[in-house]
Amino acid sequence: MIRKSVLAALAAVVVFHVLIFIQYGVVWVGALAGYRELLLLFAFLLPTFLVHAPIARLFGADRLTRPPAPVKALLEGLCVVLVSLVFWRVFYLFPQHYLVPTAELSPRALRLSLVLSAVLSLFFYYFVEREHMRKHLEQEVVRVAQLQKETFQAQLEALQKQVDPHFLFNSLNVLGSLIHLDPDRAVQFLGQLSDVYRALLATGAQPLVPLRSELALVRAYAHLMETRFGAALHVELAIDPAWEQALVPPTAVQMLLENAIKHNGATPRKPLRIKVSAENGLLIVENNRHPRTDALPSTHTGLPNIQRRYHHLTDRPVEIVPTPERFVVRLPLLPAPTV
Incomplete structure (x- = not known):
C-alpha cells in the first residue's frame, strides 16, 4: 500500500x-x-x-x-x-x-x-x-531452481552415505553373521537394506513428500540400524496418523537419525534413544547425548542443508535445541495443498 x-x-x-x-x-x-x-x-x-x-x-x-x-x-x-x-x-x-x-x-x-x-x-x-x-x-524461478538443487544435494548425500564403503562393510558384515546364526533375520535384514534404497530413490526430485512416505524410509532405516546395533539403539516413532498427510523435505528426518547415530556412542547399558514425534505443527526428533570418544569428522552439511531447504519453502524456521543431556530438532510440518 x-x-x-x-x-x-x-x-x-x-x-x-x-x-x-x-x-x-x-x-x-x-x-x-x-x-x-x-x-x-x-x-x-x-x-x-x-x-x-x-x-x-x-x-x-x-x-x-x-x-x-x-x-x-x-x-x-x-x-x-x-x-x-x-x-x-x-x-x-x-x-x-x-x-x-x-x-x-x-x-x-x-x-x-x-x-x-x-x-x-x-x-x-x-x-x-x-x-x-x-x-x-x-x-x-530462481527460488524453485535453488530448492531443486538443495533437494538433489540432499538425495545425493543420503545415497553417498548409504553406499559409503564403511557402511556397506558393516552392513554386509552383519548380514554375513546373521546368515549363519539366524537365516530368517538375515533375510529380514536384507529386505530392510533394500527398503532403504528403494525409499531413497522413490523420492526422486520432489521438493516435498508426505510425512507417511518419509516415515517409511525412517522405519526401514531404523530397523536396519537396530538390527546392526542391537540393544544399544532404540528408535521410537510416536506420530499421530492425523499428521501423516503433512509435507516435509525428502530424507530430512532420515538425515537427523543418521546424524544422531554418527555423533553419539552407545552401549546396551547406555543405549542411544531417538524419538520422533509430532505436535503443534512440528515434527520433533530428539535423542539423548552420548558423545563419542572417537568422534567422527563432520562434514557440516546435514543440518545446514535441511535449514536451506526449509528457507526456500516457508518462513517458519527449523528449531535446533542442543542441551548437555539432549539434542532436539523441530521441523515445521507443511500443509498439503487442497484440491
Missing part, C-alpha cells in the same frame, strides 16, 4: 507538470488553486495502481488457461481500460464538480481526458505492474 501510494504520488506529479507544460508552455502553475487538479489526478491513479495487482494475478500464467494467448492479452488490456474508465468517472470527473466548480470542460476536453486516463492506466500497468510481476516470477 505504501509503495503504491508513493508511486501514484510521483506519477501524478510528473504527469500533471507534463500536461501543464504541453498546454501552457510553463512548468509551474501560478495559483495554488490550480494544484487541485493534481490532487484529482492522484485520487485517480492511486486506486488504479491498487487494482492493477489483482488484474495481473487474474491474467497470470497459471490462470485463465483456456483462451488463446492473443485473446487473453486482449481481454487483459480491455479489463485495464474498463477499470480506468470507471475510476476516471468516480475519482476524477465527479469530484471535479466540487473541487473545481468553475471549471468548464468541453466535449473535446472530456474525450481527451478520457483517452488520456486509459492510456495512462495501460502505460503504468504494462511498464510498472507487469514488470514487477515479471521480476517476481523470475525470483520464483
Whole structure:
C-alpha cells in the first residue's frame, strides 16, 4: 500500500507538470488553486495502481488457461481500460464538480481526458505492474531452481552415505553373521537394506513428500540400524496418523537419525534413544547425548542443508535445541495443498 501510494504520488506529479507544460508552455502553475487538479489526478491513479495487482494475478500464467494467448492479452488490456474508465468517472470527473466548480470542460476536453486516463492506466500497468510481476516470477524461478538443487544435494548425500564403503562393510558384515546364526533375520535384514534404497530413490526430485512416505524410509532405516546395533539403539516413532498427510523435505528426518547415530556412542547399558514425534505443527526428533570418544569428522552439511531447504519453502524456521543431556530438532510440518 505504501509503495503504491508513493508511486501514484510521483506519477501524478510528473504527469500533471507534463500536461501543464504541453498546454501552457510553463512548468509551474501560478495559483495554488490550480494544484487541485493534481490532487484529482492522484485520487485517480492511486486506486488504479491498487487494482492493477489483482488484474495481473487474474491474467497470470497459471490462470485463465483456456483462451488463446492473443485473446487473453486482449481481454487483459480491455479489463485495464474498463477499470480506468470507471475510476476516471468516480475519482476524477465527479469530484471535479466540487473541487473545481468553475471549471468548464468541453466535449473535446472530456474525450481527451478520457483517452488520456486509459492510456495512462495501460502505460503504468504494462511498464510498472507487469514488470514487477515479471521480476517476481523470475525470483520464483530462481527460488524453485535453488530448492531443486538443495533437494538433489540432499538425495545425493543420503545415497553417498548409504553406499559409503564403511557402511556397506558393516552392513554386509552383519548380514554375513546373521546368515549363519539366524537365516530368517538375515533375510529380514536384507529386505530392510533394500527398503532403504528403494525409499531413497522413490523420492526422486520432489521438493516435498508426505510425512507417511518419509516415515517409511525412517522405519526401514531404523530397523536396519537396530538390527546392526542391537540393544544399544532404540528408535521410537510416536506420530499421530492425523499428521501423516503433512509435507516435509525428502530424507530430512532420515538425515537427523543418521546424524544422531554418527555423533553419539552407545552401549546396551547406555543405549542411544531417538524419538520422533509430532505436535503443534512440528515434527520433533530428539535423542539423548552420548558423545563419542572417537568422534567422527563432520562434514557440516546435514543440518545446514535441511535449514536451506526449509528457507526456500516457508518462513517458519527449523528449531535446533542442543542441551548437555539432549539434542532436539523441530521441523515445521507443511500443509498439503487442497484440491
